[in-house]
Amino acid sequence: MSDDLAQFRATIRTWLEQNCPEEMRDGAVGEDSTCWGGKNWNFTSDAQKIWLERCAAKGYTVPTWPVEYGGAGMNREQEKIWLEELRAINGRLPLQSFGIWMLGPALLHFGSHEQKLHYLPPIARGEIRWCQGYSEPGAGSDLASVQTRGEDKGDHWLVNGQKIWTSYADKADWIFALIRTDREAKKHLGISFLLIDMTSPGVSTKPIRLISGKSPFCETFFDNVEVPKEQIVGTENRGWDVAKYLLTHEREMISGSGMLAGSARSLGAILAEDGGLDEPVLRADVMRAEIDGLAFGLTLERYKDQAEAGQGTGDASAMLKYMGTELNKRRQELVMAGAGSDALSWEDERAPHWLRSKANSIEGGTSEVMLSIISRRILGLPG
Amino acid sequence: MLADAARGFLDDAAPLTKLRGLRDAGKTHDPALWTEMAQMGWTGVLVPEEAGGSDMGHAAACVLAEEMGKTLAPTPFLSTAVIAATALRQVASDRATAALSKIADGTVTYALAIDEGKKFDPETVELTAEKDGNGFRLSGRKRFVVDGGFADRLLVLARTDGGLTLFDIPADRAGISRNATPMIDSRDAAEIDFDKVEATGEDVLGQVDAAMTVLQPALEAGQAALAAEMTGLAAGAFGMTVGYLKERKQFGMLIGSFQALQHRAADLWCECEVTASAILHAGRMLDSDPQAATLAVSLAKARAADTAQRAVQEGVQMHGGIGMTDEFDMGFYMRRARVGAEWLGDYGYHAGVVARLRGF
Incomplete structure (x- = not known):
């Protein structure tokens, strides 16, 4: 077994050596450094385009997806090796997207074979970019009270309403959305999970400016939008099941922001480099954050291993989301404190990152919603 | 299993x-x-x-x-x-x-006689082992010797001419006097005086002047196991607390239905889970790559000290008045958590190790 993995590692290493363009080996993690894909994507360099195409051809953009849907069919051990080898050459990820992190896993679980064949390969190749239509002005933490409605018109739904916090809606090609298709049923039982082409007549978007300056968030409006009946995932009025499943993946994705605070880079070492740790109280706070970050990183690994072994993280993803995002907010505060007045200019990238991090414990379910999920579903405390 | x-x-x-x-x-x-x-x-x-x-x-x-x-x-x-x-x-x-x-x-x-001051600091040793013919004479005082009141043998860390040396001697050897300390956790510990205690070359564990070669792995193993014990302690105190939230009624309802308590309990559960990961990792590292386990061990001990102390403090608070009574068991958890946090290096000691190994 370990011989097989060693062989696998050697294969990956050789392939990376021969195929990853030099320009993609700078470890850059900026907003556009990694391709987001989609028809509206402007490649920042030829190398970025070549890198995507080479990886997509091997299924490396979505390593664990089945080969027939555009993946490489790797197991978790192999995926770890792929990521380790990529990190070893400081390589950028070839592609990132909500299609990969959120819709893909939901489709793999709930979609029909035809839907998987139709929607997954374009995500894997970076051809179609997806956004998420969940929250509404009146449905934040109480997500199941969404009001955007879909009227049954025989061969299609007629969708009217408004979504908010639709990240990158202005750049996305398609949206997956929670639409109320039964207004009489109890609120969790009248929602359907629909896939909507953003170029459909009646869809419009408007960006939202955040405290951190520019932001990817938008409002998205639906004005008599016709959505064909086959563009539903799962059963009609049972979209909440899909939504919940997808939310656990979203939470795991967001909790990854706390992972950055863990094993990858030592915050203390970064701050100490330019004398930012001379102050003893700050130094003590950084030591605590370092310890908690490392332990959280180990927890993320432990849960991923459990998931691989078939013990799904499920409700426990609420813990990862809560701990990861609170940790990242702490880390960002410490980065600002360590940088002092150096970080107070809009020309410095630290301030926007610090401000943006404040949303981490709100988006994808607030910290308080996570704690309530844990207390009811894991601890069994009365509702 | x-x-x-x-x-x-x-x-x-x-x-x-x-x-x-x-x-x-x-x-x-x-x-x-x-x-x-x-x-x-x-x-x-x-x-x-x-x-x-x-x-x-x-x-x-x-x-x-x-x-x-x-x-x-x-x-x-x-x-x-x-x-x-x-x-x-x-x-x-x-x-x-x-x-x-x-x-x-x-x-x-056995008991490990290492501490002399009020904080864990294994490199600072005053107890001396003076050369005496082919052997040594040990003089000085050790304190907070856990299990030192009853142990049959002592591992004693002493200063020798060129460094530190670890001795393995019977606890009843002439010149040794043990005074049991009445510990808050009801466990055994002693202050031990050494008055020109005779030790032969045979009693040296490892090499003269090179105690750490033998002691460092032993300390790390002990720190990891103590961290594990404290994680168990935290789980015990937490389980008791959640149980109480499900049975105690006030204002006509179970107190576990109050969001203020639910969120405190959930937060504590998260802390326990994260600490459990650090403990697992430390044990695995000691088995697979002991030379490189120091970071994992200090991480585990620091997290465990912190989590256990939080678990017992939250435990008493969420139990209310009954948590303060001796009749209830929470006090045993709280007192042991305090002792465990201190033994073999407190949070600050291990945070310092982590910081050094992480480059700052």
Whole structure:
């Protein structure tokens, strides 16, 4: 077994050596450094385009997806090796997207074979970019009270309403959305999970400016939008099941922001480099954050291993989301404190990152919603 | 598996009433319990099979320590089965093998005499071992010697001409006087005076002036197991607290239905989960790559100290007044958490180790 993995590692290493363009080996993690894909994507360099195409051809953009849907069919051990080898050459990820992190896993679980064949390969190749239509002005933490409605018109739904916090809606090609298709049923039982082409007549978007300056968030409006009946995932009025499943993946994705605070880079070492740790109280706070970050990183690994072994993280993803995002907010505060007045200019990238991090414990379910999920579903405390 | 088996045994042989009973009887140790653990192979968990041990490794030792922590089983497991056994394993000699087999069969207990000041600081040693003919004379005082009141043998860290040396001597040797400390956790500890205590070259564990070669691995093994014990302690206190939230009524409803308490309990559960990951990692590192385990061990000890102390403080607060009574068990958890946080290095000590190894 370990011989097989060693062989696998050697294969990956050789392939990376021969195929990853030099320009993609700078470890850059900026907003556009990694391709987001989609028809509206402007490649920042030829190398970025070549890198995507080479990886997509091997299924490396979505390593664990089945080969027939555009993946490489790797197991978790192999995926770890792929990521380790990529990190070893400081390589950028070839592609990132909500299609990969959120819709893909939901489709793999709930979609029909035809839907998987139709929607997954374009995500894997970076051809179609997806956004998420969940929250509404009146449905934040109480997500199941969404009001955007879909009227049954025989061969299609007629969708009217408004979504908010639709990240990158202005750049996305398609949206997956929670639409109320039964207004009489109890609120969790009248929602359907629909896939909507953003170029459909009646869809419009408007960006939202955040405290951190520019932001990817938008409002998205639906004005008599016709959505064909086959563009539903799962059963009609049972979209909440899909939504919940997808939310656990979203939470795991967001909790990854706390992972950055863990094993990858030592915050203390970064701050100490330019004398930012001379102050003893700050130094003590950084030591605590370092310890908690490392332990959280180990927890993320432990849960991923459990998931691989078939013990799904499920409700426990609420813990990862809560701990990861609170940790990242702490880390960002410490980065600002360590940088002092150096970080107070809009020309410095630290301030926007610090401000943006404040949303981490709100988006994808607030910290308080996570704690309530844990207390009811894991601890069994009365509702 | 191992955890379940251990739990089954401990629920029978060492529930929390065991420690309470010993305390009420003015005792700190139960030799019969130790003998039972020896029969199950626990005292030899880190003893090689050729010396009669079960040699299950550090991860297994941590599992046992964690289960003992859940009910505060009063045993010299850490001093003897983990710390002394690990130290003895670093030495290849017939004498060390014989000592290991006595640990495995449960006939000898050990205590580590290392602290002299109020904080863990193994490099600062005043107790001297002066050359005397072919041997040494040990003079000085050790304090907070855990299990030192009853242990059969002592591992004593002493200053020699060119550095530090570790001695393995019987606790009843002439010149040694032991004063038991009445500890808040109802466990055993002693202050020990050494008045020109004779030691031969045979009593040196490892090499003269090179104590750390033997002691460092033993300390790390002990720190990891203590962290595991404290994680078990936190789980025990937390389980008790959640149980109480589900049965206590005020204002006509279960207090566990109040969001203020739910969120505190959920937050604490998250802390326990994260700490559990650090403990697992430390045990695995000690088994797979002991030379590189220092970071993992200090991370585990720091997290465990923090989590255990939070768990007991939240435990008392969420229990309300009854949590303050001696009749209730939470006080036992709280007092042991305080002692465990201090022993073998507190949060600050281990945070310093982590910072150094992480480059700042």
